[in-house]
Amino acid sequence: MASVVSICNLALSNVGKDNINDLTEKSAEARACNQFYTQTRDMLLQSYPWKAARKTLSLGEITNDKPGVWQHAYMRPSDCLQVRWIRPVYAEDDGAPDMAFAGAHHEREAQYPYEIEGDTLYCNLSPCLLRYTARLTDPTRFSPLFIEALSWHLAVRLAMPLTRDPKIRADALTIARTMQAAAEQADVNQVRQTSDTSTDFLTVRSHG
Incomplete structure (x- = not known):
């Protein structure tokens, strides 16, 4: 089950850093995740009309x-x-x-x-x-593709403070954009399937 810590650990792995056990621990990784997670999550939520939010x-x-x-x-x-x-x-x-x-x-x-x-x-x-x-704060309501996109966008924010490597940041940004596009497409398809089901139901009723 997704949690803030598990998403942060995905982002840390994306930039080649060690995982954390808790956001309150005294480590550079935990401090960076605390600094950037909420802003990055809200930015991604705001960027597109996600069905879950x-x-x-x-x-x-x-x-x-x-x-x-x-x-x-x-x-x-x-x-x-x-x-x-x-x-x-x-x-x-x-x-x-x-x-x-x-x-x-x-x-x-x-x-x-x-x-x-x-x-x-x-x-x-x-x-x-x-x-x-x-502002959707419960990570258990995020889709798997949304989590992937969020972890890579968070990796973009973590890259420079934790690695000082512009190439790692640039690579993370490219993947973040790709994963966000995939998550958006999956969200569109989910809405379309829901609409089609509703339309089919109404059609059956109208001819019943």
């Missing part, structure tokens, strides 16, 4: 301090790394499973304008549905 939330309205610019204001969720889209809340959303929003056509569904300032999201919609990428 996807959340859809109906926002609660707060006092609008920009009434001359926007009609409504909402509190941005504390775990929000990247807003993907906002749109109105439709009656058919009530009780709908998240898979109902899967697929590229839903990601493009509504390009409503908004502005984010600090922890506040401003827009002209009320009520407002937010799709975003959340």
